[in-house]
């Protein structure tokens with residue numbers, strides 16, 4: 095490969111903040127296409143963000159994990175400054191994901207006592223949030239973990255110079271396109287599909303399981319109250335529904351509102 | 363088996379590109395397949411679905427009058443996926459088109475009438491084809507008045523062409539008026555010094571307010587951003603234009619252009635319109651009958 | 657032209673249909689009912705069913721289908737499915753819905769994909785088993801007058817077979833040995849069975865003048881009330897036999913040269929249905945989208961209503977929004 099060809103390739107970096115590095119693994123899992131894929135990029139950094147040192151400018155930075163510490167935030171801001179495009183990959187980076195389950199429900203101090211037995215915030219943690227809360231995010235690829243196909247298509251779009259296409263409609267759409275029986279209608283299961291971002295091809299309902307919401311709610315479209323209402327009608331307790339909603343979506347305002355109300359009923 | 367599918371995009375080559383503003387380019391296209399060239403007729407106000415394989419399609423108005431078979435011009439603003447991809451193309455590159463679609467302006471009906479063309483921003487693109495058509499058949503139309511609203515001089519489309527009309531249009535019985543939003547724009551200010559009755563700072567409605575126009579024997583043709591219509595129509599009706607004398611061309615999300623995909627649907631159950639096939643040209647009367655059209 | 661087929665001969669009759677294409681029919685899938693599925697065993701066929709979740713529209717306008725293979729230099733090449741298909745057991749409402757779709761897909765610019773599927777598919781109708789959600793008598797779609805090759809009207813031990821096309825006639829001719837002529841008693845029975853079927857359709861929606869009422873009621877409180885509990889999930893449209901909206905997406909392969917142009921069903925309840933570049937949305941809220949859906953369904957194309965009263969949108973709405981109930985509230989009667 096000649097020098098110029100190499101220079102034309104998009105320079106990319108993949109970085110982890112606080113998360114399980116599951117999304118990086120997902121990208122590495124694209125085995126068959128991986129080598130071909132990687133050869134089209136000039137990879138400047140593919141590592142835990144903690145060891146990020148290179149000061150090269152990037153065309154695209156992929157960031158996974160939520161912002162949970164001062165250190166995360168500093169790294170993130172640095173990455174943003176050095177990159178033309180910043181793409182949040184995985185729910186943690188998109189909206190805080192599982193880590194945000196208890197946000198605004200219990201204080202950090204309470205959680206420190208629960209987990210470490212001390213009230214002091216020894217790790218300088220704060221409520222985990224998506225990277226979009228702190229810096230401008232150009233695109234978001236949701237999922238916990240992200241979907242291989244979707245990630246691949248997003249990378250192809252980026253290589254071609256186009257914006258990635260990420261669904262902004264709910265899982266129900268994919269359910270219907272596949273002709274899967276609806277588990278709410280047929281079996282009264284507590285499916286979150288109606289408010290969750292599609293892209294998984296309705297994997298769970300396809301197996302007869304209710305959607306747990308692992309791809310996060312659709313931003314700006316989530317009717318959490320309706321979900322509460324629909325599941326209540328099918329006999330589920332508020333507390334159960336709200337915990338279920340919070341599991342992957344603790345940072346969503348309309349879901350937090352439900353949470354606050356429930357807390358005020360005196361539940362722990 | 364080769365079946366003829368009228369919805370399959372045809373290959374076209376870019377013969378020339380003009381950068382008009384920082385976000386708009388004018389593309390000159392030539393259809394490649396000679397068999398299709400003969401069947402390719404378009405009228406002012408019709409549009410094409412332009413596609414870049416692997417990226418997608420976008421509806422774009424044809425902005426010139428048909429002179430030579432198989433050649434046409436598109437003025438495209440880059441705003442998203444497809445239009446960005448089109449802007450990356452170079453002279454000699456290919457893109458694919460299907461159409462022309464839509465009803466277009468009733469050029470026959472408007473014959474022997476005066477024309478008042480009112481455009482805001484990119485809305486001038488379809489109206490340019492009306493203007494060119496009327497100029498090509500100059501004796502069939504009465505006086506022509508063009509009112510064009512721009513943000514500033516640098517955002518003015520077809521600048522040379524229109525400046526020439528601005529200065530010399532009277533020879534062709536064409537009055538070309540310009541309104542500019544950015545009151546600090548020096549070049550526009552200079553134009554307004556040249557002809558204060560033909561160029562003024564403000565919105566396009568200002569031109570209607572300050573020009574003597576009568577609805578007698580006149581058709582108004584309007585195109586611009588959705589918000590513009592309400593104000594322009596108000597001005598025109600106040601001056602006695604009937605709803606059937608006002609033609610407008612509408613934008614909607616469009617995926618097919620031929621009344622199938624449903625995205626351009628508008629109206630309520632007593633009058634549903636598909637903007638792609640029932641329009642994109644409508645009268646203000648249509649808008650009054652169809653909830654949400656305007 | 658009417659003929660008669662004994663129920664005991666149905667299996668033999670069905671087996672002769674194989675020469676016309678792969679046979680699809682209603683097969684039990686869930687507690688609620690059947691879906692159109694390829695028939696591998698005659699015993700799976702459930703001609704007495706109420707409604708499928710996904711309408712037979714799926715055979716003509718497929719839920720997801722590649723339209724073209726594409727290449728950056730060579731352009732687009734159609735991918736056409738011209739396989740032969742026989743649909744056995746289609747209800748009147750769904751046949752009427754296909755007739756409506758024909759007006760959209762076979763108009764001035766015929767859709768080659770749809771057209772090819774339509775031309776290669778034989779439709780055999782069957783009388784239905786209405787439930788409390790059916791209101792096809794209100795929408796004028798309880799009977800199919802055209803749009804089928806054969807229609808099996810059930811009576812006690814046989815079917816009165818209406819022949820609707822030359823292809824249907826050909827099928828009948830090939831089955832001469834089991835096809836009879838209906839007797840006077842059969843005809844009497846037919847009338848009784850029809851009366852019985854119609855008597856089960858008890859839900860009634862007064863659609864007379866509904867268009868005026870809907871236009872005048874654009875700010876009626878019922879829209880907001882229902883928008884508040886609506887997910888905007890699109891299920892109502894995706895199960896509707898007359899919804900025709902689709903979206904198209906280009907996919908590129910890793911070589912950045914080849915790819916596919918794919919279409920999939922779309923829904924006007926989804927936020928991007930009316931979104932244009934620059935972020936302007938012509939129906940930004942769920943209220944506007946809900947209003948649009950009801951208006952689209954209650955509008956007429958030529959002389960037929962765009963809703964065939966099949967009840968699917970109500971049955972499969974996870975928020976239990978009841979189509980007929982909403983319209984009754986708007987109508988305030």
Ligand SMILES: Cc1cc2nc3c(=O)[nH]c(=O)nc-3n(C[C@H](O)[C@H](O)[C@H](O)COP(=O)(O)OP(=O)(O)OC[C@H]3O[C@@H](n4cnc5c(N)ncnc54)[C@H](O)[C@@H]3O)c2cc1C
Nearest residue numbers: 420421422423437438439442443444445613614931932933
């Ligand atoms: C009749 C008609 C004539 C027109 N004439 C011209 C013209 O002459 N010149 C010109 O420059 N423009 C014209 N337009 C506007 C032009 O069609 C749009 O600017 C163009 O479709 C934008 O496409 P895009 O892919 O670049 O933008 P994108 O914003 O990427 O949009 C791609 C498609 O998806 C839709 N979309 C937008 N945002 C989203 C999202 N977040 N998610 C999913 N989909 C989305 C858009 O509505 C569009 O259909 C015309 C439009 C119409 C209807």
Ligand code: SF4
Nearest residue numbers: 266269276277285287
């Ligand atoms: S199973 Fe869940 S995701 Fe699927 S349609 Fe029903 S509610 Fe929606």
Ligand code: SF4
Nearest residue numbers: 886887889890892973
């Ligand atoms: S199915 Fe029900 S909840 Fe979903 S969009 Fe339709 S009306 Fe709303």
Ligand code: SF4
Nearest residue numbers: 896963964966967969
């Ligand atoms: S609107 Fe509802 S009842 Fe009417 S045809 Fe569609 S799904 Fe059936």
Ligand code: SF4
Nearest residue numbers: 893899900901924952
């Ligand atoms: S606009 Fe809505 S209701 Fe009408 S056909 Fe499309 S999806 Fe169905």
Ligand code: FES
Nearest residue numbers: 619622623624638
């Ligand atoms: S653009 Fe598809 S119906 Fe109008």
